[in-house]
Amino acid sequence: MKTFRKGGIHPSENKLSAGAAIEEFALPDVVVLPLSQHIGAPATPVVAVGDHVVVGQLVAEATGFVSARVHASVSGTVVAIEPRLNPQGIKQPAIVIRREEDQWAPEIDRSQRVVTECVLSGAEIIEKIRRAGIVGLGGATFPTHVKLTIPAGRKAEFVIVNGAECEPYLTSDQRVMTERSGEVVEGARLLAKALGVTRVLIGIENNKPEAIARMTEAAARYPEIEVVPLRMKYPQGGEKQLIAALTGREVPPPPALPIDVGAVVSNASTVLAVYEAVQKDKPLVERVVTVTGKGLKEPKNLLVRLGTPMSALIEVAGGLPEGDCKVLGGGPMMGRAMIQLDAPVTKGCSGITVLSGADASRQPAQTCIKCAKCVAACPMGLEPYLLSKGAQRQKWEALEAGDVTSCIECGCCQATCPAHLPLLDWIRLGKQTVSGMIRARAMAQTSRK
Amino acid sequence: MEVLLFTVLTLCALGVLSAVVLYFVARRFRVEEDPRIDEVEKMLPGANCGGCGFAGCRGMADALVTHEDISALYCPVGGAECMNRVASYLGKSAPVKEAQTATVRCGGACAQRPRTNTYDGARSCAVAASLYAGETGCAFGCVGFGDCVKVCTFGALRMNPQTGLPEVDPEKCTACGACVKACPKHIIELRKRWPGNRAVYVSCVSHDRGAAVMKACKAGCIGCGKCVKVCPFGAITLDKNLAYIDPQKCRLCRKCVNECPTGAIVLSNMKPLPVDKVQVKE
Amino acid sequence: MMNADKVKNLIVAPSPHVQTTQTTQSIMRDVLIALLPALLVSTWAFGWRVIGITALSVVCCVGFEYLIQRFVVRGASTVGNLSAAVTGVLLAFNLPVTIPWWIVVIGAFVAIAVAKMTFGGLGKNPFNPAIVGRVFLLIAYPVQMTSFATDAFTGATPLAAMKFSPVFAGAELGDLFIGNVAGSLGEVAAGALLLGFAYLLWRRVITWHIPVTIFITMALFAFFVAWGRGWTGAALWEFPMFHLLAGGAMLGAIFMATDYVTSPMTVRGGVIYAVGIGALTMCFRLWGAYPEGMSFAILIMNATVPLINKYVKNRRFGVK
Incomplete structure (x- = not known):
């Protein structure tokens, strides 16, 4: 069975909600739609306070190319356009809508019928994806239409559907692939058509046998689509690791992109959103969110309207347990800890993981014993112990020479460290600082020209 | 005895030889410098x-x-x-620059600014600040892990365990600016140094609205603008709910200090104006 | 709706939010467990004095570390991580059973105070403390360190016997495997040490690369020497087997060459380091002044580790 070769670890799976079917979550009374739910420039509001909107109506237009539209996720009245706290306690501009009824925009096809024919051209498909405001739903939130716009001189050879979901706890992609396999396969075909590609690889880790079976069945009619079971290893869902696992090709270090080896990777939930946008004219207004944790009474997979407060989701899964808690947006390997639970579900929120009791706190750090486990675990072939120390001592040049910008922040080094050192905390700081230095240098160079 | 003598002589000879070699190498590779x-x-x-x-x-x-x-x-x-x-x-003309000292513009001590969550990552302001708003309700205030203290080569900064905030010793501070660069929240500012280390400054950098500031911290600037009105020298400006005292225009008259409802304007090494004087004005 | 949670004091940290259950202490405990079979076999072969020497060595190592940390470094106590205990056992395993107790104390002092704490303690010492202790004792007290005669065994160790005899007379490989020979405490029972090796692999404390590479290097080296000497028949494979089983090869390769702190950070670096140890050991054994060379070989290769770490890096992802 295939997997990527370099590094990686095997954290406990804890897929508590793997068997829980996707439930539609109750419509929220108020939604908060941040203007920046994606990488790139924040969107610009096109509605005013007091306007009445319907589900799927455009409320904020993309600002420039690398940006994404925002659509109303409920019908109702726009009550405010103002900064609201994000999960990390930072204020970000948002559109607030008070819900009235559940009125959808008339052009949206809400039937269950799976549409398989597509008469649109590749460019038209990409335009529809852009209009629907779709971004990478795995957590990276990179606008999908930008990813599909292949730079001159490159050629796409594969469409890769990322169904690895290597993050412990999370099951949203798994449930989407199990319950809506037909639509995911159609979405993948649309991506292939948009790019003029004849090869589609769907990589799924072998801890999801049901998803593999359903997807294989759904893809059986299409010879160009191959469902590839992958041997479990974190971070298989990392774009570069997945490409390596499926094609054996390695994306060169930054600034190279997956397209440099001919691959375009999209997460399974994103592919479903692409299908709905193109065939059903449905913009991105809802997504599947896993709400999970050992302390929660009922871990769930919920189909949630964007902008719903996360606290409501936690409540429906049984509420926060007693004692120490750490609430994560995402899974335990790459998720971000939150302090504002009333913050809204956004496009990139694939799950809410509640760590409680002893899991909530880190163990005290000891001294490095040079065990080299971090070096062996690093999927990018870096030396985490050196990078971490360099960042602490602010040796930025040494960090740049140590290829800190190649770090994908997967956390393998820190998770495997027997001294429990905060390796990635420092490496991330180093990566941010060095990336800033590189950008500043590039700016200085262009201005000189 | 003979062995001992031989050893000593050999060592001496080696030393002299090395010195000679070093001398010539040093001459050969000397860098001409002013x-x-x-x-x-x-x-x-x-x-x-x-x-x-x-x-x-x-x-x-x-x-x-x-x-x-x-x-x-x-x-x-x-x-x-x-x-x-x-x-x-x-034989060149000397550059002129006024004396300055680092000033920590956050008064959110533990008592004024309750903790709302517990940070469990690497003990570094830069790491914590790039992750989230911080351990208190104020997203602008001091993070409290002492990055500024770590970079100060003069021992002029120390963390006060009571307040959880850094304190500057103006006598040791050389205004080198290392702490200003190290603070991820841009709280530390180099301000004009008055004789006797007297100072008046707004000890807050929060751009939050008044209500949000009051909820998070008892010592924050709520942007009420009273100080702006009372300042006879036009030294105080209000930008995005935050007052700022221009050190070039301020003459240490201290009227603003008595006017401030939250105590965000801080006075150091000076006695405050008698309260009745201000009341007369009102 | 969520008033109760607003009051709740959440914990916040950067990702990842998962940590291994392994700790420095658990790793050291596993090493101690892996050394247990060899200790038992040694006690069976040499008698109860083995336990006494090992206990004394451990107590001295832990004691010196505690005292230095407490009164010289003035830091938090580090003896809880059990690394000093591991050093103590390894040092004892490198001593003959007849060793006077005061030499054990001196060895422990050199190992902990000189080789470990002067460099800043665990994680910072360039040389393996137990080996530094042993080599110091070997040079300072050569007579006591090489007196292997006991009630059970007379005369020299197999390696010494081999060294001073002109021809290879064949060896009792079975005795070497179960520990029925003269020698230092821990190096006599190859079988028990291999059992410990298996345990360490199973617990993922070490990887197989360094020990196996040392074994292969030594075996090949010995084979070619035997072949070069014109030997034929059984000697061609018995000679390499003898070198693997005799002396400190097993103990050194499994427990001392794999010391985290003093071995390279990458697998490739580890292989280079291990080849060096294997080859040097054979050179010392065949042409050196002492019958055994494992300790010297490891010490010399320890010194090359910073260099190996600097020049032997993992291949970066995406770089040919």
């Missing part, structure tokens, strides 16, 4: 703090000697006295 650079370097404080923008005092000395115009170069540690000495030695 001897004045050495002299200027001696005049500089030798702290190698980087406050001048160069990696160390040597770099600064080199620049002072080679640059025609040295008005843009300034050693904050040595101050005017040092710069005058260097300038007169080099």
Whole structure:
């Protein structure tokens, strides 16, 4: 069975909600739609306070190319356009809508019928994806239409559907692939058509046998689509690791992109959103969110309207347990800890993981014993112990020479460290600082020209 | 005895030989350098703090000697006295810069600003600040892990365990600016240094609205603007719910201090104006 | 709706939020467990004095570390991580059973105070402390360190016997495997040490690369020497087997060459380091002044580790 070769670890799976079917979550009374739910420039509001909107109506237009539209996720009245706290306690501009009824925009096809024919051209498909405001739903939130716009001189050879979901706890992609396999396969075909590609690889880790079976069945009619079971290893869902696992090709270090080896990777939930946008004219207004944790009474997979407060989701899964808690947006390997639970579900929120009791706190750090486990675990072939120390001592040049910008922040080094050192905390700081230095240098160079 | 003598002589011979080799190698590979650079370097404080923008005092000395115009170069540690000495030695006009001191503009001590969550990551302001708003309800205030203290080469900063905030010792502070660069929240500012280390400044950098500030911290600036109105010198401006006292215009009259409802305007090494005087004004 | 949670004091940290259950202490405990079979076999072969020497060595190592940490370094106590105990056992395993007790104390002092704490303690010492202790004792007290005669065994160790005899007379490989020979405490029972090796692999404390590479290097080296000497028949494979089983090869390769702190950070670096140890050991054994060379070989290769770490890096992802 295939997997990527370099590094990686095997954290406990804890897929508590793997068997829980996707439930539609109750419509929220108020939604908060941040203007920046994606990488790139924040969107610009096109509605005013007091306007009445319907589900799927455009409320904020993309600002420039690398940006994404925002659509109303409920019908109702726009009550405010103002900064609201994000999960990390930072204020970000948002559109607030008070819900009235559940009125959808008339052009949206809400039937269950799976549409398989597509008469649109590749460019038209990409335009529809852009209009629907779709971004990478795995957590990276990179606008999908930008990813599909292949730079001159490159050629796409594969469409890769990322169904690895290597993050412990999370099951949203798994449930989407199990319950809506037909639509995911159609979405993948649309991506292939948009790019003029004849090869589609769907990589799924072998801890999801049901998803593999359903997807294989759904893809059986299409010879160009191959469902590839992958041997479990974190971070298989990392774009570069997945490409390596499926094609054996390695994306060169930054600034190279997956397209440099001919691959375009999209997460399974994103592919479903692409299908709905193109065939059903449905913009991105809802997504599947896993709400999970050992302390929660009922871990769930919920189909949630964007902008719903996360606290409501936690409540429906049984509420926060007693004692120490750490609430994560995402899974335990790459998720971000939150302090504002009333913050809204956004496009990139694939799950809410509640760590409680002893899991909530880190163990005290000891001294490095040079065990080299971090070096062996690093999927990018870096030396985490050196990078971490360099960042602490602010040796930025040494960090740049140590290829800190190649770090994908997967956390393998820190998770495997027997001294429990905060390796990635420092490496991330180093990566941010060095990336800033590189950008500043590039700016200085262009201005000189 | 013979062995001992032989050993000593051999060692001596080796030493002399090495010295000779070293001498010639040193001559052969000597780098020609302006001897004045050495002299200027001696005049500089030798702290190698980087406050001048160069990696160390040597770099600064080199620049002072080679640059025609040295008005843009300034050693904050040595101050005017040092710069005058260097300038007169080099026969150039000395750069002028007023004396400054680092000022921590956050009054959110533990008592004023309750903790709302517990940070469990690497103990570094930069790491914590890039992750989230911080351990309190204020997203602008001091993170409290002492990055500024770690970079201070003069021992002028220390964390006060009672308040959880850094404190500057103006006597030791050389205004090198290392802490200003290290603070991820941009709380520390270099401000004009008055005789006797007297100072009046707004000890808050929060741009939140008044209600949000009051909820998070009892010592924050709520942007009420009273200080702006009372200032006779037009030194105070209000920008995005935050008052700022221009150190160039402020004359330490202290009227604003009595006017501030939250105590966000801080007075140091000075007695406050008697309260009745202000009341008379009102 | 969520008033109760607003009051709740959440914990916040950067990702990842998962940590291994392994700790420095658990790793050291596993090493101690892996050394247990060899201790038992040694006690069976040499008698109860083995336990006494090992206990004394451990107590001295832990004691010195505690005292230095407490009164010289003035830091938090580090003896809880059990690394000093591991050093103590390894040092004892490198001593003959007849060793006077005061030499054990001196060895422990050199190992902990000189080789470990002067460099800043665990994680910072360039040389393996137990080996430094042993080599110091070997040079300072050569007579006591090489007196292997006991009630059970007379005369020299197999390696010494081999060294001073002109021809290879064949060896009792079975005795070497179960520990029925003269020698230092821990190096006599190859079988018990291999059992410990298996345990360490199973617990993922070490990887197989360094020990196996040392074994292969030594075996090949010995094979070619035997072949070069014109030997034929059984000697061609018995000679390499003898070198693997005799002396400190097993103990050194499994427990001392794999010391985290003093071995390279990458697998490739580890292989280079291990080849060096294997080859040097054979050179010392065949042409050196002492019958055994494992300790010297490891010490010399320890010194090359910073260099190996600097020049032997993992291949970066995406770089040919």
